[in-house]
Amino acid sequence: MEPDWSKDWWGMPSFSMGDARPEYTVNVHFRNWDDVIAFSKATGLRLTQKSKSAWFPAKESNRGEFCYDGPKTDSAYPVCIPSKGRADCQLTGNALERMGVSHLFFVEEKEYEWYCSNLGKERVVKMPFSDLGQGSIPARNFIWDWAIANGHRRHWCVDDNIRGFYRLDNNMGRRVFGGGFFNAIESFVDRYRNVALAGPHHTGFVRSDRPRLSPVLWNSRVYSCILIDSSLPYRWRGRMNEDTDLSLRVLKDGHCTVLFRALQMDKHETTEAAAATPMKGGNTATVYADDKHRKQFAESLRANHPDCVQVVWKFNRWHHEVDYGRFARNAPMLRCDIAPTPTTDDFGMKLVRLSSGGGGAELVAKDSCDSPKSPNESIIMQ
Numbered sequence: 001m002e003p004d005w006s007k008d009w010w011g012m013p014s015f016s017m018g019d020a021r022p023e024y025t026v027n028v029h030f031r032n033w034d035d036v037i038a039f040s041k042a043t044g045l046r047l048t049q050k051s052k053s054a055w056f057p058a059k060e061s062n063r064g065e066f067c068y069d070g071p072k073t074d075s076a077y078p079v080c081i082p083s084k085g086r087a088d089c090q091l092t093g094n095a096l097e098r099m100g101v102s103h104l105f106f107v108e109e110k111e112y113e114w115y116c117s118n119l120g121k122e123r124v125v126k127m128p129f130s131d132l133g134q135g136s137i138p139a140r141n142f143i144w145d146w147a148i149a150n151g152h153r154r155h156w157c158v159d160d161n162i163r164g165f166y167r168l169d170n171n172m173g174r175r176v177f178g179g180g181f182f183n184a185i186e187s188f189v190d191r192y193r194n195v196a197l198a199g200p201h202h203t204g205f206v207r208s209d210r211p212r213l214s215p216v217l218w219n220s221r222v223y224s225c226i227l228i229d230s231s232l233p234y235r236w237r238g239r240m241n242e243d244t245d246l247s248l249r250v251l252k253d254g255h256c257t258v259l260f261r262a263l264q265m266d267k268h269e270t271t272e273a274a275a276a277t278p279m280k281g282g283n284t285a286t287v288y289a290d291d292k293h294r295k296q297f298a299e300s301l302r303a304n305h306p307d308c309v310q311v312v313w314k315f316n317r318w319h320h321e322v323d324y325g326r327f328a329r330n331a332p333m334l335r336c337d338i339a340p341t342p343t344t345d346d347f348g349m350k351l352v353r354l355s356s357g358g359g360g361a362e363l364v365a366k367d368s369c370d371s372p373k374s375p376n377e378s379i380i381m382q
Helices: 033-043 091-099 109-119 137-149 180-189 242-252 291-304
Strands: 066-069 079-082 104-108 124-127 154-158 162-169 172-177 195-202 216-218 225-229 256-267 309-314 317-322 350-353
Touching: 079 091, 079 137, 091 162, 091 172, 104 109, 104 137, 109 124, 124 137, 137 154, 154 180, 180 195, 180 225, 180 256, 195 242, 242 256, 242 291, 242 317, 291 309, 291 317
Parallel strands: 066 172, 079 104, 079 154, 104 124, 195 256
Antiparallel strands: 066 350, 154 225, 162 172, 162 256, 195 225, 216 256, 309 317
16 A cells, blocks of 8 residues: 555545456466457457456446546646657647647757648747757757756656546546646646656556555656756756656655656557557657667666666566665655645546537547558457
């Protein structure tokens, strides 16, 4: 059981998690794929070659029927999106547009005109370099310096492959339309003097059936959609695992990080190893093209942090494994002018049916930047 989180979650959206775990679990083994097909047809379960478990009867989900709608409110801090090769394919930009959140694309010099013609010149910032072969690191550091030069105490650095943003409550994650999502995170972070990094967790990494789940995870890695304290004496480095590296450096210096489970993002995978339909563009071809480099990237992270990083083989791939337990003593410190108040604030997010004409009523089927679908991702259903 995690520590009591209610002492921190005041003035934030309502959050409750019951016990939605199965009462019984049975492992069913199959001799071959043909038997899986027969089982799927007999039970009506939707199975793929990546399926590890399923509910019977299949769980009815109202995730697609309901959403959190709200006013289009802007973020307090600039949302900066480093982007490459995706001027005509902007998942994050589309999602933010529907939420009413202003955003800027930071692009390499050679792609500037292409991005301007697709997204509008007022939304594009030209960076004075192209094809440095260092992944997104130069762009992220340019954004950091740009934020300081423009007087922004914090700034958002957001990947360009995020399909949408979600709120988790009562064991159900639902899409958010409206800027209250970013306002809630910013409001929470601004209470503290020593929160260096904050951001939403990925929908795929939060167990919605887990009882007593806390809405935030303190002092872990923050990644892909990060609210950064611009005054920090760091910059991005490396070519992969850079989010983990930055998180570890701030934690080692005694700062705190906040990863929000109650407020989540849904990312489109960009590599063949992670998705049957990888997203085009980005740094896939230059940094992530060869999955054999995973061990090299993991070892480079261990070389920088040998005291808390191990390189392990699991799930048929090399991974880095980080011990974040050593940072449990990094305690968040409230600002002197902040007093906890036992209230709930949903930041304008109201639960509505999609058919009611809310901001999400025109949903998202067109949000696709997929490469051709792999023939190996077979889907079986009745």
